Amino acid sequence: MKRDFLNISDLTKEEILEIIEYAIKLKKDKFLDQTLKGKSIGLVFMKPSTRTRLSFEVGVYQMGGQPIYIQGSSTQMSRGEDIKDTARVLSRYLDGLVIRTYAHKEVEELAEYSDFPVINALTDYLHPCQVLADLMTIYERFGKLEGLKVAYVGDGNNMANTWIIAGGLVGIHVSVATPKGYEPDSKAVAEGLELAKKTKAKIEITNSPEEAVKNADVIYTDVWVSMGQEGEKEKKEFFKDFTINKDLVSKANKNAIVMHCLPAHKGEEITEEIFEQFADVIFEEAENRLHAQKALMSLLFK
Known part of the structure; x- marks a missing residue:
């Protein structure tokens, strides 16, 4: 069953500690984890970004995956396409999605209709990755x-x-x-x-x-x-x-x-x-x- 990360509370306390301990290991060996080998991860950014975009792009690459940056204004969502339709289309192409946008409900809807994990890279309501x-x-x-x-x-x-x-x-x-x-x-x-x-x-x-x-x-x-x-x-x-x-x-x-x-x-x-x-x-x-x-x-x- 797929898991999304929309809120910090989507993780348990124990999982957060496990993530921290593992992140410290990855800090010492950047190519240690190749979980994303052969996978394509979409990065949809409706808002400008420096750290979030770079950290995800580099991170996906270091884990063996293909990061695909998608500027929000270039998508059909910016022209009114239903979010659930976008989610169902992207599910045919991608293995995961990272999105940085305004309304939190947009991320929730994407997660609901996607077949892959969705990561909230920032909304007006929450910033769990930070x-x-x-x-x-x-x-x-x-x-x-x-x-x-x-x-x-x-x-x-x-x-x-x-x-x-x-x-x-x-x-x-x-x-x-x-x-x-x-x-x-x-x-x-x-x-x-x-x-x-x-x-x-x-x-x-x-x-x-x-x-x-x-x-x-x-x-x-x-x-x-x-x-x-x-x-x-x-x-x-x-x-x-x-x-x-x-x-x-x-x-x-x-x-x-x-x-x-x-x-x-x-x-x-x-x-x-x-x-x-x-x-x-x-x-x-x-x-x-x-x-x-x-x-x-x-x-x-x-």
């Missing part, structure tokens, strides 16, 4: 996940939503700080809280960055204006007190690290000083997209 790589990065730094605290400071966007769900799933305490009116999606919060009942993780939503970073092991941020929201630049006025700076970092645990999913708008969600101080972590996080996604594909296609 958080999978983030969890790997944190595990490499701390040697564990459960019991740590991640403070997410900024916009309650797809990254915040995914972190809330991931925290509840693996047992990481997550505190999200946003301005009033920019809190994470209530559906994601509900799912995170439900998952947290098993792992005893704490999920908190606050409007105070200082409260969020207290006792944090990881401070996480993202751009204030996401793709597709470029017309909402005035929203930045509400975020002026949500910049990751030296003073805010000093309120976290002594050995806390700062992470950013990139691209970064330095001087907005993070200062140049803090970005450069934690650049080794941030770019390791970016590299880990490749390794974590390869380990994920190995699981889905085994």
Whole structure:
């Protein structure tokens, strides 16, 4: 039976740990896994991308497969073809599909009508591939996940939503700080809280960055204006007190690290000083997209 990866909770806690351990092995030997030999994987991108596109293209190649980049505007979906029809056609050609788009329901419909595994490479609701790589990065730094605290400071966007769900799933305490009116999606919060009942993780939503970073092991941020929201630049006025700076970092645990999913708008969600101080972590996080996604594909296609 085929498996899709649309939400971080499509994996169990145990599978996430297995993926991380295997990704660390793949990091040392990039051609170790040849699960995709002879397979063609479509990469449909309705949104611009640097890390996601490159990490998947390189990853599929290193695993012996053929990556096929498909620009969203060049597909018949962009001209109104039913998603379910596109899914049924692609199922005749491809062995798997990675899609980066806007509406989460589009990915769900593609998965429903496809015969192959579908991987959510980003929607406006969730970004599970990024958080999978983030969890790997944190595990490499701390040697564990459960019991740590991640403070997410900024916009309650797809990254915040995914972190809330991931925290509840693996047992990481997550505190999200946003301005009033920019809190994470209530559906994601509900799912995170439900998952947290098993792992005893704490999920908190606050409007105070200082409260969020207290006792944090990881401070996480993202751009204030996401793709597709470029017309909402005035929203930045509400975020002026949500910049990751030296003073805010000093309120976290002594050995806390700062992470950013990139691209970064330095001087907005993070200062140049803090970005450069934690650049080794941030770019390791970016590299880990490749390794974590390869380990994920190995699981889905085994």
